[in-house]
Amino acid sequence: MKNKIIELVNQLPDSDLEKLYWSVEFLHQNYLYRKSLQDKGIILTERFGLETQQIVEQWDAAFAGEISDKTKEEIYFSEFKWHMFSYKKKDCLTAEAAREAFDGAAKDEVYVFYQNSPQVWVYTNAAGLRSTDFDSQQDVYVFDKALKWTYIHTHESYCGPYFCETVVE
Template identity: 35%
Template sequence: MELFHKLARRNITISKQSGFGAKWRQQWEEVFARHLTAEEKRNIHLYDDDGANGYLWHVFSYETRDCLTEEEAEAAFDREEKKCCYIFFQHSDDAFKVEDASGLKAVDLVTENGEYADLYVVDSEFNWTFVITHERGWLGPYFSRR
Protein backbone atom coordinates (compact mmCIF):
# COMPACT_ATOMS: atom_id res chain seq x y z
CA MET A 1 0.00 0.00 0.00
CA GLU A 2 2.98 2.27 -0.47
CA LEU A 3 1.17 4.24 -3.18
CA PHE A 4 -1.94 4.76 -1.06
CA HIS A 5 0.09 6.16 1.84
CA LYS A 6 2.29 8.22 -0.47
CA LEU A 7 -0.74 9.98 -1.96
CA ALA A 8 -2.45 10.39 1.42
CA ARG A 9 0.72 12.07 2.79
CA ARG A 10 0.41 14.59 -0.06
CA ASN A 11 -3.08 15.43 1.21
CA ILE A 12 -4.67 13.81 -1.82
CA THR A 13 -8.08 12.50 -0.77
CA ILE A 14 -7.88 8.81 -1.62
CA SER A 15 -10.04 5.89 -0.56
CA LYS A 16 -9.73 2.14 -1.02
CA GLN A 17 -12.40 0.60 -3.25
CA SER A 18 -12.68 -3.06 -2.32
CA GLY A 19 -13.69 -5.32 -5.16
CA PHE A 20 -13.48 -2.68 -7.88
CA GLY A 21 -10.18 -3.74 -9.51
CA ALA A 22 -11.71 -6.43 -11.74
CA LYS A 23 -14.74 -4.26 -12.54
CA TRP A 24 -12.61 -1.31 -13.62
CA ARG A 25 -10.26 -3.53 -15.69
CA GLN A 26 -13.31 -4.86 -17.53
CA GLN A 27 -14.66 -1.36 -18.09
CA TRP A 28 -11.23 -0.18 -19.28
CA GLU A 29 -11.17 -3.00 -21.83
CA GLU A 30 -14.69 -2.18 -23.01
CA VAL A 31 -13.67 1.44 -23.62
CA PHE A 32 -10.05 1.31 -24.78
CA ALA A 33 -9.96 -2.10 -26.52
CA ARG A 34 -13.48 -2.24 -27.96
CA HIS A 35 -12.12 -1.85 -31.49
CA LEU A 36 -10.35 -5.22 -31.29
CA THR A 37 -11.84 -8.60 -32.11
CA ALA A 38 -11.42 -11.52 -29.71
CA GLU A 39 -8.71 -12.92 -31.99
CA GLU A 40 -6.85 -9.61 -32.10
CA LYS A 41 -6.97 -9.44 -28.30
CA ARG A 42 -5.43 -12.92 -28.12
CA ASN A 43 -2.75 -11.96 -30.65
CA ILE A 44 -1.58 -9.01 -28.55
CA HIS A 45 -1.71 -11.02 -25.29
CA LEU A 46 -4.39 -8.87 -23.71
CA TYR A 47 -5.27 -11.75 -21.35
CA ASP A 48 -3.33 -14.23 -19.24
CA ASP A 49 -3.05 -17.24 -21.53
CA ASP A 50 -0.77 -20.24 -22.01
CA GLY A 51 1.53 -19.18 -19.18
CA ALA A 52 2.04 -15.66 -20.52
CA ASN A 53 0.82 -12.70 -18.50
CA GLY A 54 -1.70 -10.56 -20.29
CA TYR A 55 -1.73 -6.79 -20.07
CA LEU A 56 -4.45 -4.37 -21.06
CA TRP A 57 -1.79 -1.82 -21.98
CA HIS A 58 -0.74 -4.06 -24.88
CA VAL A 59 -3.32 -2.12 -26.91
CA PHE A 60 -0.70 0.65 -26.83
CA SER A 61 2.55 -1.32 -27.03
CA TYR A 62 1.25 -3.27 -30.04
CA GLU A 63 0.16 0.06 -31.56
CA THR A 64 -3.48 -0.93 -32.01
CA ARG A 65 -4.67 2.31 -30.38
CA ASP A 66 -3.37 5.87 -30.66
CA CYS A 67 -1.64 7.21 -27.60
CA LEU A 68 1.07 9.48 -26.33
CA THR A 69 4.13 7.79 -24.86
CA GLU A 70 6.91 8.46 -22.39
CA GLU A 71 7.44 12.13 -21.46
CA GLU A 72 4.60 13.26 -23.73
CA ALA A 73 2.23 10.91 -21.89
CA GLU A 74 3.37 12.18 -18.50
CA ALA A 75 3.00 15.81 -19.60
CA ALA A 76 -0.50 15.16 -20.99
CA PHE A 77 -1.53 13.52 -17.72
CA ASP A 78 -0.08 16.37 -15.68
CA ARG A 79 -1.93 18.96 -17.82
CA GLU A 80 -5.23 17.08 -17.75
CA GLU A 81 -7.91 18.75 -15.65
CA LYS A 82 -8.51 15.99 -13.15
CA LYS A 83 -11.48 15.80 -10.82
CA CYS A 84 -12.49 12.38 -9.57
CA CYS A 85 -10.38 9.54 -10.90
CA TYR A 86 -9.81 5.84 -10.31
CA ILE A 87 -6.51 4.01 -9.90
CA PHE A 88 -6.35 0.25 -10.43
CA PHE A 89 -3.81 -2.41 -11.29
CA GLN A 90 -3.24 -5.22 -13.77
CA HIS A 91 -2.55 -8.04 -11.34
CA SER A 92 -4.24 -6.86 -8.16
CA ASP A 93 -7.83 -6.26 -7.21
CA ASP A 94 -6.76 -3.29 -5.11
CA ALA A 95 -8.34 -0.10 -6.39
CA PHE A 96 -8.46 3.50 -5.23
CA LYS A 97 -10.74 6.45 -5.80
CA VAL A 98 -9.25 9.95 -5.75
CA GLU A 99 -11.98 12.51 -5.03
CA ASP A 100 -10.08 15.65 -6.05
CA ALA A 101 -7.25 14.64 -8.34
CA SER A 102 -6.36 18.17 -9.43
CA GLY A 103 -2.96 17.95 -7.72
CA LEU A 104 -2.17 14.41 -8.89
CA LYS A 105 0.92 14.24 -11.12
CA ALA A 106 2.62 11.40 -12.97
CA VAL A 107 5.60 11.49 -10.62
CA ASP A 108 3.26 10.76 -7.69
CA LEU A 109 2.37 7.39 -9.18
CA VAL A 110 5.88 5.97 -9.37
CA THR A 111 6.76 3.79 -6.40
CA GLU A 112 10.25 3.04 -5.18
CA ASN A 113 9.96 -0.72 -4.82
CA GLY A 114 7.98 -1.44 -7.98
CA GLU A 115 4.74 -2.12 -6.12
CA TYR A 116 1.79 -1.78 -8.49
CA ALA A 117 4.08 -1.54 -11.49
CA ASP A 118 1.21 -1.98 -13.98
CA LEU A 119 -1.01 0.90 -12.92
CA TYR A 120 -4.01 2.42 -14.69
CA VAL A 121 -5.56 5.82 -13.98
CA VAL A 122 -8.85 6.90 -15.54
CA ASP A 123 -11.25 9.74 -14.96
CA SER A 124 -14.57 8.66 -13.49
CA GLU A 125 -16.17 8.58 -16.96
CA PHE A 126 -13.29 6.63 -18.58
CA ASN A 127 -12.73 9.46 -21.07
CA TRP A 128 -8.94 9.19 -20.76
CA THR A 129 -6.37 6.84 -19.30
CA PHE A 130 -2.80 7.09 -18.07
CA VAL A 131 -0.85 3.83 -17.73
CA ILE A 132 2.47 3.07 -16.06
CA THR A 133 3.90 -0.33 -17.01
CA HIS A 134 6.40 -2.63 -15.34
CA GLU A 135 8.53 -2.01 -18.46
CA ARG A 136 9.14 1.62 -17.44
CA GLY A 137 12.00 3.05 -19.47
CA TRP A 138 11.23 0.67 -22.33
CA LEU A 139 7.43 0.61 -22.79
CA GLY A 140 5.20 3.40 -21.54
CA PRO A 141 3.96 5.28 -19.80
CA TYR A 142 0.95 5.82 -22.06
CA PHE A 143 -1.82 8.42 -22.23
CA SER A 144 -4.87 8.05 -24.44
CA ARG A 145 -8.34 9.48 -24.84
CA ARG A 146 -11.53 7.63 -25.57
Protein backbone atom coordinates in the same frame (compact mmCIF):
# COMPACT_ATOMS: atom_id res chain seq x y z
CA MET B 1 3.44 -4.63 17.99
CA LYS B 2 7.03 -3.86 16.93
CA ASN B 3 8.35 -5.91 19.84
CA LYS B 4 6.25 -8.89 18.74
CA ILE B 5 7.58 -8.59 15.21
CA ILE B 6 11.17 -8.34 16.45
CA GLU B 7 10.63 -11.40 18.61
CA LEU B 8 9.36 -13.37 15.61
CA VAL B 9 12.20 -12.17 13.40
CA ASN B 10 14.77 -13.19 15.97
CA GLN B 11 13.42 -16.75 15.82
CA LEU B 12 13.77 -17.04 12.04
CA PRO B 13 16.75 -18.80 10.49
CA ASP B 14 19.06 -16.57 8.45
CA SER B 15 17.93 -18.32 5.28
CA ASP B 16 14.44 -16.81 5.68
CA LEU B 17 15.58 -13.27 6.44
CA GLU B 18 16.03 -12.26 2.82
CA LYS B 19 12.43 -13.22 2.01
CA LEU B 20 11.30 -11.26 5.02
CA TYR B 21 13.39 -8.27 4.00
CA TRP B 22 11.79 -8.06 0.55
CA SER B 23 8.30 -8.39 2.02
CA VAL B 24 8.97 -5.58 4.46
CA GLU B 25 10.60 -3.49 1.72
CA PHE B 26 7.47 -3.90 -0.43
CA LEU B 27 5.23 -2.83 2.47
CA HIS B 28 7.48 0.13 3.18
CA GLN B 29 7.46 1.34 -0.44
CA ASN B 30 3.68 0.98 -0.56
CA TYR B 31 3.40 3.00 2.65
CA LEU B 32 5.65 5.77 1.26
CA TYR B 33 3.61 5.89 -1.95
CA ARG B 34 0.28 6.21 -0.10
CA LYS B 35 1.75 8.72 2.35
CA SER B 36 3.07 10.94 -0.46
CA LEU B 37 -0.40 11.04 -1.99
CA GLN B 38 -2.10 11.71 1.34
CA ASP B 39 0.41 14.50 2.03
CA LYS B 40 -0.91 16.14 -1.15
CA GLY B 41 -4.44 15.92 0.25
CA ILE B 42 -5.47 13.06 -2.04
CA ILE B 43 -7.99 10.71 -0.46
CA LEU B 44 -7.61 7.01 -1.31
CA THR B 45 -10.68 4.78 -1.06
CA GLU B 46 -10.61 1.10 -1.93
CA ARG B 47 -13.50 -0.49 -3.81
CA PHE B 48 -14.41 -4.14 -3.31
CA GLY B 49 -16.16 -7.07 -4.92
CA LEU B 50 -18.33 -6.95 -8.00
CA GLU B 51 -17.96 -3.19 -8.28
CA THR B 52 -14.23 -3.54 -9.03
CA GLN B 53 -14.88 -6.04 -11.82
CA GLN B 54 -17.45 -3.69 -13.34
CA ILE B 55 -15.04 -0.74 -13.22
CA VAL B 56 -12.31 -2.71 -15.02
CA GLU B 57 -14.84 -3.96 -17.58
CA GLN B 58 -15.90 -0.35 -18.23
CA TRP B 59 -12.24 0.55 -18.79
CA ASP B 60 -11.87 -2.40 -21.20
CA ALA B 61 -14.97 -1.35 -23.14
CA ALA B 62 -13.95 2.31 -23.37
CA PHE B 63 -10.30 1.85 -24.28
CA ALA B 64 -10.05 -1.60 -25.88
CA GLY B 65 -13.62 -2.25 -27.03
CA GLU B 66 -12.85 -1.92 -30.72
CA ILE B 67 -9.93 -4.38 -30.58
CA SER B 68 -11.01 -7.87 -31.64
CA ASP B 69 -10.74 -10.86 -29.34
CA LYS B 70 -8.33 -12.45 -31.83
CA THR B 71 -6.03 -9.43 -31.75
CA LYS B 72 -6.22 -9.29 -27.96
CA GLU B 73 -5.10 -12.90 -27.83
CA GLU B 74 -2.23 -12.22 -30.26
CA ILE B 75 -0.90 -9.32 -28.18
CA TYR B 76 -1.37 -11.03 -24.80
CA PHE B 77 -3.90 -8.44 -23.67
CA SER B 78 -5.01 -10.66 -20.79
CA GLU B 79 -1.46 -10.57 -19.39
CA PHE B 80 -0.98 -6.82 -19.82
CA LYS B 81 -3.76 -4.60 -21.06
CA TRP B 82 -1.18 -1.97 -21.99
CA HIS B 83 0.07 -4.28 -24.76
CA MET B 84 -2.57 -2.66 -26.98
CA PHE B 85 -0.34 0.42 -26.91
CA SER B 86 3.07 -1.28 -27.04
CA TYR B 87 1.90 -3.39 -30.00
CA LYS B 88 0.48 -0.21 -31.56
CA LYS B 89 -3.08 -1.52 -31.82
CA LYS B 90 -4.43 1.72 -30.38
CA ASP B 91 -3.20 5.29 -30.80
CA CYS B 92 -1.79 6.99 -27.75
CA LEU B 93 0.82 9.39 -26.50
CA THR B 94 3.98 7.88 -25.06
CA ALA B 95 6.91 8.82 -22.86
CA GLU B 96 7.20 12.53 -22.03
CA ALA B 97 4.17 13.48 -24.16
CA ALA B 98 2.06 11.02 -22.13
CA ARG B 99 3.36 12.47 -18.86
CA GLU B 100 2.56 16.01 -19.97
CA ALA B 101 -0.96 15.06 -21.10
CA PHE B 102 -1.65 13.31 -17.81
CA ASP B 103 -0.27 16.18 -15.75
CA GLY B 104 -2.53 18.58 -17.66
CA ALA B 105 -5.68 16.46 -17.47
CA ALA B 106 -8.53 17.29 -15.09
CA LYS B 107 -8.26 14.88 -12.17
CA ASP B 108 -10.64 15.77 -9.37
CA GLU B 109 -11.57 12.10 -8.97
CA VAL B 110 -9.91 9.14 -10.70
CA TYR B 111 -9.95 5.36 -10.63
CA VAL B 112 -6.72 3.41 -10.19
CA PHE B 113 -6.20 -0.30 -10.71
CA TYR B 114 -3.25 -2.61 -11.16
CA GLN B 115 -2.79 -5.42 -13.65
CA ASN B 116 -3.77 -8.77 -12.09
CA SER B 117 -5.00 -7.22 -8.85
CA PRO B 118 -8.58 -7.41 -7.60
CA GLN B 119 -8.29 -3.96 -6.06
CA VAL B 120 -9.62 -0.74 -7.54
CA TRP B 121 -9.01 2.55 -5.81
CA VAL B 122 -10.80 5.87 -6.08
CA TYR B 123 -8.56 8.88 -5.59
CA THR B 124 -10.53 12.00 -4.71
CA ASN B 125 -9.24 15.54 -4.40
CA ALA B 126 -6.70 14.33 -6.95
CA ALA B 127 -6.00 17.57 -8.86
CA GLY B 128 -2.41 17.52 -7.53
CA LEU B 129 -1.75 14.03 -8.89
CA ARG B 130 1.25 13.96 -11.26
CA SER B 131 2.78 11.35 -13.52
CA THR B 132 5.85 11.19 -11.28
CA ASP B 133 3.62 9.95 -8.44
CA PHE B 134 3.38 6.64 -10.30
CA ASP B 135 7.08 6.19 -11.09
CA SER B 136 7.44 3.68 -8.24
CA GLN B 137 4.34 1.75 -9.34
CA GLN B 138 4.14 -1.07 -11.87
CA ASP B 139 1.39 -1.80 -14.37
CA VAL B 140 -0.92 0.81 -12.93
CA TYR B 141 -3.93 2.13 -14.84
CA VAL B 142 -5.32 5.56 -13.96
CA PHE B 143 -8.43 7.04 -15.56
CA ASP B 144 -11.10 9.62 -15.02
CA LYS B 145 -14.55 8.47 -13.97
CA ALA B 146 -16.03 9.66 -17.28
CA LEU B 147 -13.60 7.38 -19.17
CA LYS B 148 -12.30 10.24 -21.30
CA TRP B 149 -8.64 9.39 -20.78
CA THR B 150 -6.34 6.82 -19.25
CA TYR B 151 -2.72 6.93 -18.11
CA ILE B 152 -0.68 3.76 -17.72
CA HIS B 153 2.70 3.31 -16.07
CA THR B 154 4.20 -0.09 -16.91
CA HIS B 155 6.87 -2.23 -15.27
CA GLU B 156 9.02 -1.91 -18.40
CA SER B 157 11.28 1.16 -18.53
CA TYR B 158 11.21 1.07 -22.35
CA CYS B 159 7.39 0.78 -22.62
CA GLY B 160 5.31 3.79 -21.82
CA PRO B 161 4.09 5.51 -19.97
CA TYR B 162 1.00 5.78 -22.13
CA PHE B 163 -1.82 8.32 -22.29
CA CYS B 164 -4.91 7.73 -24.37
CA GLU B 165 -8.01 9.80 -24.86
CA THR B 166 -11.23 8.32 -26.12
CA VAL B 167 -14.61 9.56 -27.20
CA VAL B 168 -17.31 8.52 -24.76
CA GLU B 169 -20.90 8.82 -25.88
